[in-house]
């Protein structure tokens with residue numbers, strides 16, 4: 001069978017398995033692009049929300065496109081990225097709008113533009129090229145590495161910015177004319193045109209726009225056939241490493257359970273409650289119990305150990321939970337206090353006891369290593385404590401190396417070092433052998449993420465160099481060096497405009 005036919009047929013099969021797909025003819029055509037594969041992108045509530053919002057505009061329509069699972073197969077077949085809805089080439093659309101969740105997805109964006117046959121660098125694209133827009137979670141921390149490639153950045157919560165963007169694009173006149181219309185509009189940033197002061201000014205959607213929710217249900221996502229809805233947005237806590245902390249867009253906003261329930265379609269049998277701090281919703285137990293009573297399965301994105309009660313765990317169990325997942329985010333109590341993560345060993349032990357009492361299969365605990373001031377003694381405390389937890393219930397320990405993000409109190413903290421992190425992960429693995437499963441993410445790629453999170457446009461250019469050189473870790477290392485990339489804090493310190501970062505004192509409030 002012709003390779004092209006097979007690839008296009010794969011898209012048609014994805015489309016055939018969807019519920020809720022939108023079709024529309026309109027003068028302005030937007031290709032909503034996700035720089036990771038379909039099964040990842042379709043789990044993004046923000047992506048799904050923007051899809052619906054574009055369709056609500058009378059003059060615009062949206063079709064979705066994703067980074068292919070097998071990029072080489074698409075290259076070999078000389079196929080450009082196509083949309084799911086009509087299998088049309090993305091490059092024929094007026095606007096390509098990318099949703100970027102985190103730093104390393106920038107290479108997915110490069111690949112999609114290359115497959116389109118479009119120059120990746122903004123300044124190499126001609127006046128008739130489609131408008132390239134980017135938004136998404138990354139704009140809450142550091143979108144600067146995207147600047148060399150993007151015509152318009154949509155910063156922060158995009159719900160109220162979408163109609164403005166669509167109106168500006170509908171007026172036409174080419175990319176530069178559209179950029180000129182948006183360059184001074186709050187929430188937008190047009191690299192090379194907008195004032196410096198518009199960097200990091202993120203937008204906040206009005207309460208009437210909440211809650212975000214799934215438009216298209218598909219079995220082909222990590223959250224198989226799950227209808228996602230957001231009973232709360234933002235967080236009222238202040239963990240020092242977190243971009244979604246209370247200072248971002250004014251803390252947590254909640255949606256009453258009645259409103260959430262009224263938006264869940266009858267055919268949705270699996271419901272995911274999504275948000276930065278869902279268990280901080282004051283009526284979360286009631287919401288989960290009501291969903292369980294209606295025969296639905298419920299998944300929840302963020303459980304806080306200090307919010308778990310017997311009623312809440314019982315409701316989760318009734319709604320089909322098999323695993324209790326909590327974040328510890330500090331190898332020791334000293335580290336948790338350093339990052340203002342407000343829970344104790346006792347609360348984590350209580351979580352494990354509740355999970356056992358309600359016959360869940362295991363406890364999954366997320367942790368960070370490589371925080372400032374961390375030593376081997378903190379890792380030893382984690383080994384000791386995880387061993388205690390594992391006597392209560394089977395434990396899986398997810399471990400991510402700490403990479404400081406802009407716009408957080410730990411912004412500018414140095415990366416602990418690849419070898420330091422690898423040594424600590426080894427210490428952890430050794431200490432927990434036979435007691436708990438340790439699932440770490442890569443120290444090397446965490447360093448790349450750190451560099452992108454802490455650098456400006458030159459970090460993006462280094463990413464482009466590394467991508468062109470094959471994308472291996474050595475290519476990234478070389479590219480950062482050749483582009484002279486220096487994390488922000490070091491640069492400011494050298495410039496003498498800001499003194500060296502002082503780590504927050506233990507237990508400090510922000």
Ligand code: SF4
Pocket residue numbers: 234235236237238239242243244245246276277
């Ligand atoms: S880590 Fe979680 S609890 Fe802490 S500020 Fe971020 S969203 Fe809130």
